[in-house]
Amino acid sequence: MTFVQPEFVLFLTVTLLIYWTLGSVRRQNVFLLAASAVFYGWVHPWMLVLLYASALTDWAAGLVMAQRPEHRRLVLTAAIGLNLFFLFVFKYYDFFVSNVLSTLQVFGMDVPLTTLNLVLPVGISFYTFQSMSYSISVYRGQLQPRRNLVDYMAYVSFFPQLVAGPIERAGNLLGQIERPRQLDAAKAQGAVTLALWGAFKKLCIADSIAPYVDKVFASADPPLLLSLAGAFAFSVQILADFSGYTDMARGTARLFGIDLMVNFRHPYLATSPSDFWQRWHISLSSWIRDYLYIPLGGGRGGFFRSAMAASASLLLSGLWHGAAWHYVLWGAWHAVLLIAYRVIGPYVPATLRHLPGARFAAMGLMFGFTCVGWLIFRQADVSALARLVTHPTLGAPASRLLAGVVAGVALVMASPMVLAMAVERWLVPRFGGAPWAHTTTWAVLVISLFILAADGSRAFIYFRF
């Protein structure tokens, strides 16, 4: 089931009605656990087995670490190993095997290895990382292990954020699961507005741009200008799609009295790579920062060590998105950007930094680099990417026209999001508390959804991960 299916609205309505009549936190958590099982197992119930296996691994590890503190490193290693094993089998095994076979064939060796062709369980990358963060936090002494299995499982399987994040830390979400929740009229209004806005971004903006992007990247060897236009359009599409889903998740969670973390903070206003990663998919980037980058040395230990830590983190971030070389390349691109900015940054004169418009120039430059990254991310054919670098062409006049149209459509589609920033800054502080502002916004969004949402919504981009 997804947020944009009609049956979800019915599911959510019934779930909320029951949830808020249950009274006690314990009953609510049992019910949340059951509702999440229905949501996630709607089409493929077997996927629940893997979800629960992963969750139980970390829950049990937390308890064992508390009872046997002298073995906690071993226990944590085993728990992380098992989680990563599940992820490897379902997501990376075929990629690994096909690359091994290709390499061996170059040397004339024929090994009897076959791919598994397993169906990728939706959300496995998200809930695995979320579950692992619990046992890591227990190991570090940041969190006491939980004995209440229902509360813990409700935390891992909480359906609004289960399949595409945000990747919540136990300190935030588990704490809220364990405490009584409240919902007042103002919070409910804000929740509905947020969810509708997310649906608008996904169904009206992302899904409208998608056919244009698809056509660009379905062409054989699109020229450089068209490719960049397609990448620009994709930058709008993926932000609208992913932040739209996140807003729907946060709005839905808020209706249950739970606040999920903000996952996007105007990422295309970033002025540098490190700024970008504090604005884009914040839950993943902070996870990787806390559990990989910092343990590898982070910003300490000299330039070389810091660069290695950053590179490993960003390569892993790329690989997290998918078992394919272009995702790894995307991660490598951002690693190169990060290191380059660190090297060149100190040499940029202060007078230049303080010129009027310098900040906008920095934003524009970073956005350009981000679009190049999206080109790598979206163009799955690595050889086509290589040809863009080795034989760049502007293309025929018709192709340049197409590039203009694609970019123009993307600009127009992005305008509601730009408008929303202005509304957030100037109108919300003034009118944000007024009921008429919320209901009018709902009416505008519902009308827009009815008219602009295409029949048969596309799958969320991040469901593939």
Place this chain on the structure above:
Amino acid sequence: MAPVRSSTSASKLGAVLPAAALPLLLLGLAAQGLWSVEHEYQVPWDTSFAPDCPGSRVVVLGNSRAGSDVDVNALAAALHLPAGQVASITVPGTSLPTWYALAEHVVFDRGCAPDVLVVYGALLNFVTVVPARFERENLLAGLRGGAERRPEDASGFAPVWTDLRQRAAQVRDRALRGLTATLAGVISGGAGRATLDAAFDAGLAKASTAPRMPRPTEALSSEGMVLATTADETLVDEIVTLAAAHGARVVFVRGPSMSTGSGPGPSEGLFLEPVMAATGERLRRLGGLYIESFSPGLPAESYTDRIHLNAVAAAAYTAELGRRIEESRVLPAASLR
């Protein structure tokens, strides 16, 4: 105390009224605006499973698109067959599993003996292995001789909702087409639309989407359908075997899409393109014919709505389709006059 209470009530009323009135006003204006959008839309519902093919040499199977897009008279003329020797058995909202059942139980079991089965549909129709629940129920009802249940029959409001959605879809399409055409006109100084069509069509004529498509990773199937991820999972073998057992050959036709002006119409599940291509190839190896007419697409003026060709376009398209079938010689020579 009374003045305080009445001012509190007044302030509450002052907050509630605009909160209710403004959105209702907007919704009313939107509904009235949508209702004023003109459209011609008629999907013929064929409620009968009655066979229409005795004496036919060619039987067309498919859903509502086959009913609108394939003009049986034009096809007969293109194949140099007498009028009445091309029959069409179509059921709206169906896919290949239903068409297989129609071939078995309506065509062959009731004594029809066509030389060619022309199976006409879209990508999703051909790669459907298990249809959605509604289609399954209707199929079973039809096979048992029961009445077909239309979605509109389920609720009195459903036809109004469907009608509004159709109008909304027209507004959306016009807006997107208008935006694309305006941008193209501004950038190119007027020659935009035709140049765009030609550029995209030319580009995609060279394109091979197969190497680019990611392996299907989506664990969720849409609306209860089960879709094939490889050609051998589709029903192509089954329908070819069935037809061959009755001396018929099979032609799969992937129908044209609507060109939006920026390229061919809505993407039909790009990750399924390799499955469609492999299915067509498999059909060819089994002695059938696969005709791919999805790309580069037809202009919007060819359609009554976004999906079904109008009569003029259908006649022209069918004439071309018939020419390709005739050239392939999939029809036995004795049937041609």
